[in-house]
Amino acid sequence: MEEKTGFYDRLNQIISFVRDVYIFADSIITPLGFTTEDNTEAMLAGRSGIRLIEDEKMSPVPFYASLIDSQLLHNRFSSFGDPKKYTRFEKLAICSIKDALSKTDIDLSDSRTLFILSTTKGNVDLLETDPGDERLYLWNTANMVQRYFNFRNQPVIISDACISGVQAIITGARMIRAGFFDNAVINGTDIISEFVLSGFNSFQSLSKGLCRPFDKTRDGLSLGEGSGTIILTADPSLCGKIRIEAGEGFSTNDANHISGPSRTGEGLFLAISRILKKTPIAIDFISAHGTATSYNDEMESIAITRAGLQNVPVNSFKGYWGHTLGASGVIESIMGIYSIRNSILFNTAGFSEPGVSNPINIITRSESREIGNCLKIASGFGGCNAAILFRKK
């Protein structure tokens, strides 16, 4: 962010006019499709991107994951760019941003447009093949994407474990609300490499089959690759008939343990409570983190119940494309926004029988229902939690 020097910029800051932030455009890439629409179509047809994978290069044993076909990605990227210049991670991020931008006409070279990249591990797969590669530094990775699109501003890069994506949207919305920018292009991307796979495996947190969020028989998460882009704007006239606001969001810490969630759901409860205090409305739908690990889902059920939201319909999207790490907060927020826009609630793929101690209202079947808002929540390693509210305005 550039420091403001102009007189009107200063004036704007001083009077700090209240402005709302709206969703302008979005895009999701997972194995289910290269656009948000392709993804939702596949989801409504009951498909999942998770499958059994046997790949000696990635893991000594077979594993379940939701991986994007490298050849498809290569072909897609080749239709507009030189695939040799970019890593797999960068190609994925660029494809997603390009698709989202195609629905807008915002000026990327404008100093009022911000670019935020959210990721947990970026190009970490290069550690194996090229440990000296400069693109192991996330700012180099982000600069590659920035230069491809000619973004004028320095990218802002957020790396907050599994809440990165939600944090990126919270940060973008805050920067616009504070008057620093008018538009924000927010991308969350992560790919799955041996590095990530072996790590989660060492924690014994990988499911032996398709992940089963909130289910009695859940035994761990399925990892997934994905990229999501959400474009925020301060200009409601750009947003079509149904205007959806990116409301305030909060991040908190459990101050309890770096690799396990709080038993009382402390941090997540606090984040949700702050939203309900700031915007005291009835919540229509919760898009949970729902990784399908025993501890995470139990903790979320506790936090949701403590916040008095145990009757609100809740789902987890992880059964559709696994845990996409730094992308998950962006992709799943886009799905929450899609649910508001299209009056549809998606089921929790993989769930059949309740398996958390607090009985929360898990959505078992996708259905048409008009909803006015969606609460997106996430938690991650380091004891971090985040929550944000999207609503019709």
Next chain:
Amino acid sequence: MKESCTITSYCTIRDNIAIHDGRLLFESKTKNFNEFASGLYRHSGISYPKFHKMDNLCKLGFLAAEILLKEKNLSYKYAGDEIGIILMNSSSSLDTDRNYQKTISNRTDYFPSPAVFVYTLPNVVIGEICIRHKIFGEGNFFITEKFNPSFVFNYISQLFDNDFVECCITGWVEISGNNFESVLFLIEKTGKTETGIANFEPSEIESIYNRK
């Protein structure tokens, strides 16, 4: 910025020295980070067994926060959820990523460790400081090529302006092998504090960061 804020403490750790509010606190001749960190840990007089399990990025951030907060008694002044921690660095957790990669690079000597893997995320240093000081508030970890005082100022200003924090720990925590640098700042609302190092402004942040 609506609310006027003050830098009420700072800590600089680099070039084998630790400085607190301008005073030299600790100096070491070693070229090894772990020896330096152990020396500073002993010098600080604290007993915190979890310290020894941390990776080097966390050790560095943890020690800087210990020094920064030592005489501050934050818990008397603020509730845990009123304090935020906003940190940044250049190489994320790459230092530990490289160590973790060694554990999986050889199939005949394959020993991926959860104790190492958990530290392959930069925000874990925020978690470690939160656990130590019972901090529950806003947290965020940014990656930026170089320390960026304007960004720090803008981001933290809006946190104070919206009353998302009453007090904020912020700064830089970077490590690569035996090259390390941390500069942390404690920021409080001006009306809530009698003492201060400097006004919370980009130029002051920059000047303290560059102070030898």
